[in-house]
Structure formats: C-alpha cells, structure tokens
Amino acid sequence: MSTISAKALRRSMQNFLPSLAPVRFVAEDGTPEKPPPGYRAPDDALLREAYRRMVLGRRFDTQASALTKQGRLAVYPSSRGQEACQIAAALVLREDDWLFPTYRDSVALVARGVDPVEVLTLLRGDWHCGYDPMAIRVAPQCTPLATQVVHAVGMAEAMRRKGEEGVAMALIGDGGTSEGDFHEALNFAAVFASPVVFFVQNNKYAISVPLARQSAAPTLAYKGVGYGVRSEQVDGNDPVAVLSVLTVAVEHARAGRGPFLVEAHTYRMDAHTNADDATRYRDAAEVERWRAADPLDRLETYLRARAVLTDDDIEADRSDAESLAADLRARMNIAHEGDPLELFDHVFAEPTPQLREQRALLAAEFTAQED
Amino acid sequence: MATVTMAQALNTALRDALTADERVLVFGEDVGPLGGVFRITDGLTRDFGEQRCFDTPLAEAGIVGLAVGMAMGGFRPVVEMQFDAFAYPAFEQIASHVAKSRNRTRGRVSLPMVIRIPYAGGIGGVEHHCDSSEAYYAHTPGLKVVTPATVEDAYWLLRDAIDDPDPVVFLEPKKLYWSKQDTDFATRHAPPFGRAIVRREGSDATLVTYGPSVPVALEAAEVAARDGRGLEVVDLRTLVPFDDETVAASVRRTGRCVVIQEAQGFAGVGAEIAARVQERCFHSLAAPVLRVAGFDIPYPPPKLEHAHLPGVDRVLDAVDRLQFDDVPDVRHLIVGAA
Numbered sequence: 001m002s003t004i005s006a007k008a009l010r011r012s013m014q015n016f017l018p019s020l021a022p023v024r025f026v027a028e029d030g031t032p033e034k035p036p037p038g039y040r041a042p043d044d045a046l047l048r049e050a051y052r053r054m055v056l057g058r059r060f061d062t063q064a065s066a067l068t069k070q071g072r073l074a075v076y077p078s079s080r081g082q083e084a085c086q087i088a089a090a091l092v093l094r095e096d097d098w099l100f101p102t103y104r105d106s107v108a109l110v111a112r113g114v115d116p117v118e119v120l121t122l123l124r125g126d127w128h129c130g131y132d133p134m135a136i137r138v139a140p141q142c143t144p145l146a147t148q149v150v151h152a153v154g155m156a157e158a159m160r161r162k163g164e165e166g167v168a169m170a171l172i173g174d175g176g177t178s179e180g181d182f183h184e185a186l187n188f189a190a191v192f193a194s195p196v197v198f199f200v201q202n203n204k205y206a207i208s209v210p211l212a213r214q215s216a217a218p219t220l221a222y223k224g225v226g227y228g229v230r231s232e233q234v235d236g237n238d239p240v241a242v243l244s245v246l247t248v249a250v251e252h253a254r255a256g257r258g259p260f261l262v263e264a265h266t267y268r269m270d271a272h273t274n275a276d277d278a279t280r281y282r283d284a285a286e287v288e289r290w291r292a293a294d295p296l297d298r299l300e301t302y303l304r305a306r307a308v309l310t311d312d313d314i315e316a317d318r319s320d321a322e323s324l325a326a327d328l329r330a331r332m333n334i335a336h337e338g339d340p341l342e343l344f345d346h347v348f349a350e351p352t353p354q355l356r357e358q359r360a361l362l363a364a365e366f367t368a369q370e371d
Numbered sequence: 372m373a374t375v376t377m378a379q380a381l382n383t384a385l386r387d388a389l390t391a392d393e394r395v396l397v398f399g400e401d402v403g404p405l406g407g408v409f410r411i412t413d414g415l416t417r418d419f420g421e422q423r424c425f426d427t428p429l430a431e432a433g434i435v436g437l438a439v440g441m442a443m444g445g446f447r448p449v450v451e452m453q454f455d456a457f458a459y460p461a462f463e464q465i466a467s468h469v470a471k472s473r474n475r476t477r478g479r480v481s482l483p484m485v486i487r488i489p490y491a492g493g494i495g496g497v498e499h500h501c502d503s504s505e506a507y508y509a510h511t512p513g514l515k516v517v518t519p520a521t522v523e524d525a526y527w528l529l530r531d532a533i534d535d536p537d538p539v540v541f542l543e544p545k546k547l548y549w550s551k552q553d554t555d556f557a558t559r560h561a562p563p564f565g566r567a568i569v570r571r572e573g574s575d576a577t578l579v580t581y582g583p584s585v586p587v588a589l590e591a592a593e594v595a596a597r598d599g600r601g602l603e604v605v606d607l608r609t610l611v612p613f614d615d616e617t618v619a620a621s622v623r624r625t626g627r628c629v630v631i632q633e634a635q636g637f638a639g640v641g642a643e644i645a646a647r648v649q650e651r652c653f654h655s656l657a658a659p660v661l662r663v664a665g666f667d668i669p670y671p672p673p674k675l676e677h678a679h680l681p682g683v684d685r686v687l688d689a690v691d692r693l694q695f696d697d698v699p700d701v702r703h704l705i706v707g708a709a
Contacts (some may be wrong), residue, residue: 153440
C-alpha cells in the first residue's frame, strides 16, 4: 500500500478547502464587491424574485411569532435575519430535488411552495407535519438535531441509484454540526459520492451557546475537508452570494461530483424561540451591529442601484406580504384540536389488536364524558 | 428436504427477497465481500452485485439514517447491526425517526425497512456482544419486533419482515445461528406474521417464551414430561405485534404460567407478558404467573455466563412453585425479602 504523496495531497486538499474569506458579492451597504473566481452573479430576474420572497418570508416570520402570543402556535423558532439563506435554499432547488429542513426553516418551506398553514401544523401543536412530504419533496421539519442530514444522504443515494437527477439539500445550524450524525452524514456522502448539499446556517447561537463554545474549527466549512467533501463559506446575509454559491453547490452535486458543504455566516436576530430570553446571553449592541447587515436592506439597495427594483415593486411586495399575513391570521385563528382517536391510526399501516383495543377504550371514555 | 442451519435460512431469505423485489437492498458493516461476521450475507455481493449488497462506513446511526432516506426514496433496505450493543448509537434514529415517520406524516411516509440485529448470549462472547436488547425496541411504538427460534421461522419471518409496510427490528438469537432443521422453503408451514405458535402441547402449565429461550423451554418440557408433568410451550415469534389470543388461550387451558426470557428481568418483555396474562387469565389461574429471566446485572463475562442464563433447572424450579400441591408459594413472603 502506498501513501499519498505530499504534492497529490496538496492538490486533493485544494479540491475541498473553502475560500479564505466568505464569498461575497454585495457589501453591507449594498455596494457591489468583486467575488472570488468561479462564482457568477444570478441574473436580475432571479434576484428580483428573491427579494420578493424575502419580503414575504420576513412577514410570514413576524406573523408566526405574533401567533404564539395569541396562543395559536405552541412555539415558533424565528429565522429573522436569515432570509437570504432561507430563500436561496428554496430557489436553487428544482421540483425533483429534495429538501431536509429543521424546525427553524419554515420560511424556506413557504418559499418552496408548502402551504403556510401546513408549515405551521407541527408548531401549532399538532402531532403530524401537516404537509405531504412525498408530494412536495420536503421532509418533515426535523427537531432532533442533525438526524435529518443522514436522511438527506439516503435520499440522495436513492435518487442516484435509480438514475434520477435529483439533489438532496440538508439544512442545519451551527450547533447541529457538533452532533455525530452530521459527521456520519458527511462521511457517508463522500464515500458514496452522493448528490447532496449540506447547507449550514451559522447563525452564531445554539439556543444560548455562542459559536466559540461550539467549535474550534477555523470556520464550520472546514468540517467538510477532513471527510473529503468540497466545502465553501459565504456571507449568509448577502442574498446574491448565497444564491451564487448554492447554485454552484447544487450543480456540483447534480453533475455527479459528490457532496458539497456550504457554511453561511448569518445571525439569528430573534431569540431561539418565543419561549427564550436572548438578553440573558447576548448584548443588545451585538444585535444592533447585525441590524446593519440586514439581508433585505442590502438586496434592496443593490437592486435599486441597478434599477431592477422600483418604489412600485417594493409597494407591491409589501402589499403581497400583508395579504399573506392576513390570510395566515385568518386561517390560523380557526380553533383546531384534532381528533384524538386518529392518534392510533398511523402508528402502523394496520393498527395492532392492542391499538384497536386502546382506541376503543379512549372512544368509550369520550362517550362516557358526553353522557 | 435438506438439513439447514438458521444462518443458512437467513441467507436464503435475503437471497430470495433480493430476487423477488429489486427494491430490496442489503447494507451494513462487513456485509459485503466478507459476508458479515456471522456470514449471514455470505455471497450476496458476489451474486447480486455491489449495487444490491454493500459495505458502509462504520457508523450505526449513519447506517440506519441512510436506510431511512433510502426507504423514503423507494427502496426496501435491510441493514445489519453487527452486534446487539453496537446498535445503541443508532437508537436515536430508530426511536425518533424509524418508529415515528409514519405517524409524523399521517401515513404519508412509511418506512419499509428491516434492522437485523444478532442478539443475546450463550456463545461465550465478550463485553458488548451479548446484550438482550429487545425491550428497548418493543417499548417503542411504531416498531415491529421479531425474534425467530427455529430455522423455518428464521426464513419466513425475515421474508415477512422485508415485505412488511412497517419498520421491523429483526432480532437473531446468535446462539441459534448454528441450530439445524430438516426443511426446505418451497411451502410455508409457519404461521402468519404476528401469530404465536404452540411448539409443544401440555395440560399442566404454559411456558411462554421467545427467541433464544425457546429451546430451553422445550428441553424443560421434555424433562418435566419424564416426571409426568405436561408443559405447553408457546413461542411468541413476534413480540410486536403481540399475540394475546394464543397466549391467553393456552394459559386458560393449563391454569398455570411461567414466562421465560434470557434478558435481565426488571422492566423486561417478560414483565409485560406476565401482566397481560394476569389481566386476561386471572380467573383461570391456579398460581401466580412467575418469571424466569437473566439477573439484573450487566451481561457477565464468557466464563460466568452459565450462571446468568436461565437454564432448564431454573425453569423447572419455577414450575415446581406453581402450587401443584396446593401449598402457597412463599418465596416472596420470606421475612427480610423485599
């Protein structure tokens, strides 16, 4: 057995290593920057559409947070500030691709075309995910951290082995990259050369624990290198850059060149969920500093300067967003409890005799209460 | 008819399933060219190709998680966990996803997959190689849990498990891998999936058991018969679904019951069985339902496992306490005992 030569190793490493700085097309003030070679700016029509989706996404997010205060949602993990990532993830995927999201990716699901009420079904406190994952190719929003990343590899392998051209994209946060399943997923995908994109939204906090206490890696993108996964880092609040890098990642996977890891540097503007108090672990000044990096403001300035976005467009988008929020409010305000007897129906394809007995027992309890 | 081992029966079942359904895939650690550490997948990669039977990196959560994704993608994965205790890293995937996917999606995402696990002791295995882990799986709603005790059942239950629309944890008693039976698999004699079977008829007491303990129960019944006592042996075959009907019918007939399991007793499957029998057969019982189990200790080292494993003597001692002479069993009433 021969070991790899130093020269070959260096060349091999270069295939996997991320850029030294996050890929960026647009500075925080909305002025263009020169991106590194290999990345193309998306066309203006796509950027215009991305802007619209981001406006809708942010309004959806704000409305969902408000619904928790009215008791219409059990809990809501906001992705405010991460709209560039959420929308780009949805826009770079085709219909035949698969998305494997976490609980914080509701905005991406809405952008993918899942009905907003269905998106919020689980968070409303229901026992199921609301939508049909097979129909829209979106896995249930995953609560156990990083477990869905392995599923994405399995789905990518299934598509590859069936000769289909689909790509699977797994969404994950910075904290999730500490979980073993994340590493197993990277390793499996690299060994099998699976068509999968790992998209890490590094929003700097895992509930309260800051990134510095989560990982000593140079950046999270470097976690791909040891497994032989092509990796890149991107300014996660620059929608142009996120779209560009994710497009490259998806094309890489679709072309059969194996998995691709993208780390987006972004920031969770709100607390972990409505039940969390972020003032216990971070300064208002830090949040204020990130407000200046707002992805919507940045894209708006950039597109206005390019005359792609007008006052009328912005007005139209805001109006659409208000309609979406009003529709969501109206449909979420319908009281919903669910049928407790249905809890027995989908444990197995056919309920066992014991489940049938228990179902009858519960039905009898209800009948007795009614009498 | 030929003499077949349980290991060969399992291999044949995998072969026949791979032939019958192109969606079936076999993967795990060392299941490829090596054929698995117990040779259950012997020759499958050679005969069906790397696409149908392949080695994965060494990571159990990854293997089960990969199977989840592939099942969502239309395949029917049959994965191997190399040993009982090595399956624990996969437990989160099994408990949080494999078991719950159908429910979480209101029936839209079913996961037809089989997790094969060589389990239990009696082979002189070292630490982490002899756990009886069935209770963890049986306690998890959404999983079917199977453990064959005969060569014929090994074949048919594995075929059933692979064809099942729900995920199945298939527990293979290691010590029975080399057990033999004259059989062929041309015609099915095995009962349907989910049904227990009376392996031996008897009228004085019922021994309810499964997997590695079935031969122990049968041997105990043989010895008891020489003393003129007829012991009925019920082999559960599937722990989930549980066949209350067959078990209760037998106990009502005999009026006495001993539940036998190799696993440690506390909060085990045997406790569940004893409770179910008591609930259903109380008025037919002439004595308390007794359990014979392994002790509540970590699985002992090879040279001491004989002290732990429930053998014929421990079973017959329990049978003797079933108040045949109408004298109450006072073992639990001894002063100072809990």
